[in-house]
Amino acid sequence: xxxxxxxxxxxxxxxxxxxxxxxxxxxxxxxxxxxxxxxxxxxxxxxxxxxxxxxxxxxxxxxxxxxxxxxxxxxxxxxxxxxxxxxxxxxxxxxxxxxxxxxxxxxxxxxxxxxxxxxxxxxxxxxxxxxxxxxxxxxxxxxxxxxxxxxxxxxxxxxxxxxxxxxxxxxxxxxxxxxxxxxxxxxxxxxxxxxxxxxxxxxxxxxxxxxxxxxxxxxxxxxxxxxxxxxxxxxxxxxxxxxxxxxxxxxxxxxxxxxxxxxxxxxxxxxxxxxxxxxxxxxxxxxxxxxx
Amino acid sequence: xxxxxxxxxxxxxxxxxxxxxxxxxxxxxxxxxxxxxxxxxxxxxxxxxxxxxxxxxxxxxxxxxxxxxxxxxxxxxxxxxxxxxxxxxxxxxxxxxxxxxxxxxxxxxxxxxxxxxxxxxxxxxxxxxxxxxxxxxxxxxxxxxxxxxxxxxxxxxxxxxxxxxxxxxxxxxxxxxxxxxxxxxxxxxxxxxxxxxxxxxxxxxxxxxxxxxxxxxxxxxxxxxxxxxxxxxxxxxxxxxxxxxxxxxxxxxxxxxxxxxxxxxxxxxxxxxxxxxxxxxxxxxxxxxxxxxxxxxxxxxxxxxxxxxxxxxxxxxx
Numbered sequence: 201x202x203x204x205x206x207x208x209x210x211x212x213x214x215x216x217x218x219x220x221x222x223x224x225x226x227x228x229x230x231x232x233x234x235x236x237x238x239x240x241x242x243x244x245x246x247x248x249x250x251x252x253x254x255x256x257x258x259x260x261x262x263x264x265x266x267x268x269x270x271x272x273x274x275x276x277x278x279x280x281x282x283x284x285x286x287x288x289x290x291x292x293x294x295x296x297x298x299x300x301x302x303x304x305x306x307x308x309x310x311x312x313x314x315x316x317x318x319x320x321x322x323x324x325x326x327x328x329x330x331x332x333x334x335x336x337x338x339x340x341x342x343x344x345x346x347x348x349x350x351x352x353x354x355x356x357x358x359x360x361x362x363x364x365x366x367x368x369x370x371x372x373x374x375x376x377x378x379x380x381x382x383x384x385x386x387x388x389x390x391x392x393x394x395x396x397x398x399x400x401x402x403x404x405x406x407x408x409x410x411x412x413x414x415x416x417x418x419x420x421x422x423x424x425x426x427x428x429x430x431x432x433x434x435x436x437x438x439x440x441x442x443x444x445x446x447x448x449x450x451x452x453x454x455x456x457x458x459x460x461x462x463x464x465x466x467x468x469x470x471x472x473x474x475x476x477x478x479x480x481x482x483x484x485x486x487x488x489x490x491x492x
Numbered sequence: 493x494x495x496x497x498x499x500x501x502x503x504x505x506x507x508x509x510x511x512x513x514x515x516x517x518x519x520x521x522x523x524x525x526x527x528x529x530x531x532x533x534x535x536x537x538x539x540x541x542x543x544x545x546x547x548x549x550x551x552x553x554x555x556x557x558x559x560x561x562x563x564x565x566x567x568x569x570x571x572x573x574x575x576x577x578x579x580x581x582x583x584x585x586x587x588x589x590x591x592x593x594x595x596x597x598x599x600x601x602x603x604x605x606x607x608x609x610x611x612x613x614x615x616x617x618x619x620x621x622x623x624x625x626x627x628x629x630x631x632x633x634x635x636x637x638x639x640x641x642x643x644x645x646x647x648x649x650x651x652x653x654x655x656x657x658x659x660x661x662x663x664x665x666x667x668x669x670x671x672x673x674x675x676x677x678x679x680x681x682x683x684x685x686x687x688x689x690x691x692x693x694x695x696x697x698x699x700x701x702x703x704x705x706x707x708x709x710x711x712x713x714x715x716x717x718x719x720x721x722x723x724x725x726x727x728x729x730x731x732x733x734x735x736x737x738x739x740x741x742x743x744x745x746x747x748x749x750x751x752x753x754x755x756x757x758x759x760x761x762x763x764x765x766x767x768x769x770x771x772x773x774x775x776x777x778x779x780x781x782x783x784x785x786x787x788x789x790x791x792x793x794x795x796x797x798x799x800x801x802x803x804x805x806x807x808x809x810x
Contacts, residue, residue, distance in 0.1 A: 222701035230607025295534030322796040324733025334548040418637025419735035423767045445637045452641045
């Protein structure tokens, strides 16, 4: 008795191969869709906005007239925002990561904190806006200041920084730690002088990527009531301000066609800032990160 | 030079002396005790944030329910908060609007995302993977405000040129763009799940004469199913919570019908609409954004918990 009918196999093989090639093409097409979309998006916004991009655009305040509208307040405002978000989120994120990786015992409390961090990462950004509005803007009466917005954004990107810092601390081999203890160093000395220096490239890369998410976030800023039309630069963290994505949102939602060009120019500025941050992150990752 | 050695020796304390000295320092012991406590307090900020979100949403939502009966909110089918005569707060039109956008996003993203994942894990060479993965990362890093602008100024006009009945604000264009936004999430998480299926299982099937397509469909996909389903659920959760794309391109008309071509309103875009205007502190409209935010929070939380349940419960271990 024949288990395999050779003729039948040969007869079917052709069809199976055709199906295989067909689907390989379809899957390739699916992969290319994202690439194509990215290309169209960048080309379209680039050609739309480039005509409005000039030194005046970077150096003018917002205006009712599209040809005079500039992005100075928003650009400086975004830098102020980062000046609050970067130290707050990195201190909180790295501190949490050190605790979880080095000190936390394997108990329910630790498991709870870990689950909580991953859940927090899934909360929509607009909900963080509601938290910021209630706690920072109203309860602590910080108003719509740089500080209130900065704290809100810091909490938003906190889970990302914690996870990145945890991963880079975990990647440091045990021998380094053992050697430090062997030399008589205490736990804290080991963390400060051995573990953190070795983990800093990874932590910085993760933090910069998280900050680049914060610089593009719009929804929480709208919810906590950050204004758009501002004719001055903030002089401290308690001043009100506006930010790049807020300004872009305002220009995009105006009905006049001319403002869409201004919005596209604003997007180019935002994308250049993001590109710079990502390049710095990539350089740090490639140059300083050691593989053990 | 014995003299120099001797002199150098006398200048520095010996190692033993240094250890003895440093053991005597009190503040070092205190530091070792205080640091873990400080770090624990820092680590609890994330827990406090969650508590803060939940308490804030619940307290303000309860205030809202003292003015609008909870049954009107949960079972009402009209959302007319700005009406001068009688404001109506039935949440369903906002939920329907959110689901319309999410449905289109899912239809766009699931086949493309999983298709790309299969290509990357089963067919692609190392070179292709090295090019495509960073592009997906770039796509995932583009701010949603940029996607929103693109939906409003490019995708909608293009759709209108094919289907003139589509209005300037509609559910289809933001749905498609939200879908494209979540493709990288589905593609990279599904690819991770499929890549972690051990090679020998695949090779076994190939040795039996399967084509690559048959291996993907009958071996890899079933083995990685829990991870793929989890990635889709997470992506849907992201789509539900997406704010800026719908705020710019979907309009602000809460409605119950099955129309996708006209203006709609989602939960997130309602919160933005109210925040943008000057709904005075303490008005019913002000509290309504918390009730809507709470509903949104519950939706995304359920999806996130479902995703982690699926990936834990149905994971195939090798």
